[in-house]
Amino acid sequence: MAIVEAPRPLVIPEPVLPASGPMGVFKRPTKTTGWRSWATTIDHKKIGKMYGFMSIVFFIIGGCEALLIRTQLATPNGTLLSAQVYNEMFTMHGTTMIFLVVMPLGVAFMNYFVPLQIGARDVAFPRLNAFGFWTFLAGGIILNSSWILGGAPDNGWYNYAPNSLVTFAPTHGIDFWTVGLLTTGIASLVTAINMITTIINMRAPGMTWFKVPVFTWMSLVGQFMLLFAIPVLTAAQFMLLFDRRFGANYFEVSQGADPLLWQHLFWIFGHPEVYIMIMPAFGLTSDIIPVFSRKPLFGYKVMVISGIAIGFLGWGVWAHHMFTSGMGPVSNAAFAVGSMTIAIPTGVKIFNWMGTMWRGQIRFTTAMLFAVGMFTMFMLGGVSGITHAISPADTQQHDTYYVVAHFHYVLFGGAALVFFGAFYYWWPKIFGHMLNENLGKWNFWLMMAGFNLTFGPQHILGLQGMPRRVYTYLPGYGWELWNMVSTIGSYILAFSVLIFIINVVYSRRKAHAAGQYTCDPDPWDGRTLEWITTSPPPEFDFWEIPDVRDLDEAWHRKYAEDENGRVVRVAKIEDVMDKPTGVIPHMPSPSYWPLVAAFGMLFIGYGIIFSLALCAVGGFLLFVSLVAWGIEPSTEPGVHPVEPLTPDSGESGVAHEIHEVGANV
């Protein structure tokens, strides 16, 4: 990890494979296809795809859990799930959706598009990036394996202590939760360090701070929040782990402990966490709406500054989750005021999105529909959020379905909707073919209908007094109708996700049957740098690092003002895009060690839960792989796995560029 070597000058006479790899254990992987290329890749685009794929897998798992919950609650006295299983189900649903779906999906887009948007060839620490992904996967595996290894966690995603101590939660479920999230936390931390360094340090020449695309900006803000939020959760989880496994007294009330300590630490993490999840979504919306309104983003600087303001204010509001915990009137008032102020920069964003669309030439493609859907639904969630900030009103709403409705409107309506939009927007760039627009519109409208049917009625249920986290209810409270509506909505929602998956498979088959593996580099008339490279981009992203002169560089290359001051198209994308130079940039070589290190983390994780002997195995694996990682050079001399993408650039006499990408970590 910290075993760093500065990039060193490489002398590359000719591409020859080395006889043996570093350490003499493994040959340095060189394959560019097959499973091995995925297991050893340090290419930010492949890692981004893997993040995206795993997020979808976990999304399906978490979605099935949600359907089980809704089916149980469809009618009074539901019998599908027992109380215990129901508790496990909502805990795993929340934990999965937050830590294994929304966060990594944001990271997937960041991984793929931040380097492209800032005109870089990879992230700052390519191997650390791979380590982050595999560690995230290890954490997800640990968490989800709890279903078959003795019971899932059953205490809610916030996992309040002392209710999570051994006395009240005797199974290993809570341990799986703690260890699984500690592991994904390590992944988040290294990814945050990596992304922040990348954005600060690898912007293309000329890309000053106010020429950085909004998605990249919001990723930076979100990753900074993550950087400071994750260690707080880590500390709290260590305390819980020590209490449960080694008999510490952090949350042992009989020993004088205060149960509010956990709540504070958890929400100091937990509130920034909601902004960590929504920040990339804000950025995506700000990138998609200008493209399909054919106007620059209204108030770009205000947009960036309001994002930063949310990043700061997000640190002073955590205790609004604890208004009913008896902190006292002064604390409640202070945090209520803090929570209300955060509505100001958020409101600014919503007005700016509307301002961008105002008098624009709007094209309602699927991506645009999702982006518009995002900010309308997010606004509804924001309005119910304001009602939570009023602490006396919150006393009524606390722990009711009203809260469930609120956070699904901001998290599904806000983050998840625009992530689907981003799939439609960026799919041609990633895979070289478009997603079907007709199916996409079905996807969107069914999702909107299903989403609002599911979570709209929960506002009413909450205000009628239906508590959260009850596994069933008696008839006669007036909850039957809206619960049934909500359940029907959830199935429509699930069906819309199915349409998305069908669309993915259908579009891919169709494109490949037609022999189409690449497509128009700029199908939407885009504005940012990812559109000036090929679709999909070459492994090294850009033949030439672009020289940036404007915000919305790609657009400014294509359009200019004529003598009458009207904006006219002056160039085709083919003329202004990145072109093969014949000089293949030298990229860092793939490596086994990030994967091996993550295996070490997996063993350590299970070891903490079951037997410390496994920890020793894991620790050994981790140590060996980190040392080997530190010793092997970032770029293996002589290995040159990059295949020239254009036939005319691969001829003899090609000079091998000595530019290394990224630091040696």
Added chain:
Amino acid sequence: MSDQTIPNYQHVADGGDAAVEHGASDRTYVMVALFLAVMTAFEVATSYTKKALGPFEDLVLLTLMAIKFVCVALYFMHLKYDQALCKRVFFFGVVVASLVYCGMLATFHYWAPHFR
């Protein structure tokens, strides 16, 4: 133009010249270390005054601690000589941590127990 594959970042680098000089002389480091040792001695001595300083004892100790902290950060960690960005990133973390945790302790009435 076509062979410009190496990005030239110079025109976006902020304050590039500041970092060329690399740290202080070894003599300065020894002096700083001596100063830190003396500060530590003061601290320990203060804690032995048996509350002669009354409520100011904690204040004196915290001030000495802050001085030591900043000295190590500025001189040993080269923040004085490095680019301002490093300083900003690190002290941002220190400030966020201090504010957030002091705020948390405040909700427990830690700073004014008699209001409990």
Added chain:
Amino acid sequence: MSDVALGHDLHAESHHDYPGLSPDTSTGISHSKLGMWIFLASDCLLFGAFISAYLMYNGRAQRGPTPSDVINIPFTSTSTFVLLMSSLTMVLAVSAAHRGEERRTRLWLIATAILGASFIAGQVYEFTTMYREGLGYTTNIFGSSFFSLTGFHGVHVTVGIILLLILVSMSFRGRLPKAKAEVVEVIGLYWHFVDVVWIVIFTVVYLIHK
């Protein structure tokens, strides 16, 4: 675009001609150094959580020894001094590495590792003494929060010692030339951070709340 040809040289010789300045990054700070600073900023919040938990629970122990029963100021002052001096030897190692004096770098690195190990030895002695005086990890809320906090710090120091030893072995094999002085510097940052954390712990936990 006249400085294109310079590009190669700038990169290859960056650590030679422009110490501390990486011309191939937007800010001039190298990736590793910036990454380390970002990590250290984050680590502040980890220690902050353990320190504030300790402060919150101070004086709430229901049974067993209290801080004034077990904390030994003269002894801990000595180990504090040792850790402080290890920061001095570390910074001297960094400075020697930047001058390209490999032998002297190695000596200062070894000295730092030895001082760090003495600190850890002191901590082990301190913990065993406290245990003999009746303060175990599970005894009371003070024991749990005290041992967790100082233990986490000790783990950080131990990791630092391992990193230093790796540097020393790299140096013996001639893998730490002047061009790589920044590796020493980045690991030095980590080491000094461990020192500043101890400055806070020593004052807040030992001196103020003894």
